[in-house]
Amino acid sequence: MxxxxxxxxxxxxxxxxxxxxxxxxxxxxxxxxxxxxxxxxxxxxxxxxxxxxxxxxxxxxNVENPPALSTGGFPGFTLAYNGKSAAEVDDIFKKVKDVGAHVVKHPQPLSWGGYGGYFVDPDGYYWEVAYGADWQFDENNMLMI
Known part of the structure; x- marks a missing residue:
């Protein structure tokens, strides 16, 4: 797996x-x-x-005993979109702000040398949008690690 x-x-x-x-x-x-x-x-x-x-x-x-639903706050994970340029990160943040997403960390230079920030979707899921100058992507646009 x-x-x-x-x-x-x-x-x-x-x-x-x-x-x-x-x-x-x-x-x-x-x-x-x-x-x-x-x-x-x-x-x-x-x-x-x-x-x-x-x-x-x-x-x-579990239909008989479903897990308790979260009442908000940080769910303990983030989703990520890896951009191919700082300009792409800025474009995505403009788009998510235009549709009402809550930006919790505006795009900025990051401690590890990259550039990015975070927004929250309508259900409180945190998304990171970031760019790293050394990042490479495969033919499916997946970040190669």
Whole structure:
């Protein structure tokens, strides 16, 4: 087991989250219809991102005793987009601010020599958008580590 195929985000308002992600550039494949989506899969490069109603995701884990839902705060993980230039990072932050994302760390030079910042999506998931001058990407636009 050495890959992640799908990252499912439990969301409180799937339509609102669908619109947010579409507005910042994700291409969606909706199960159901756009007005009443059941599940959303995004056709992004690399690992796939999925939106799933939060309470239903908890029930999917255990229908009889679902895990307690988070009441907010830092969930203990971040999602990341690795840009190919500082200008690309700035462009993404402009786009996410335009659609109402909360920027928690504006793009800036970072201690390790890169450039980036963080924003929070409508459900409180933290996204890092960063660029590193030495980064290389494979033919699928995945960061080579």
């Amino acid at each position: 050495n890959r992640i195929n799908l990252i499912a985000l439990g969301v409180r308002d799937i339509r609102k989250s669908l619109n947010f992600y579409k507005e910042i550039g994700f291409e969606a494949s909706v199960v159901g219809d756009e007005e009443k989506p059941v599940i959303v899969f995004f056709k992004n490069e690399g690992s796939r991102l999925e939106l799933f109603p939060l309470e239903e995701l908890a029930k999917d884990i």
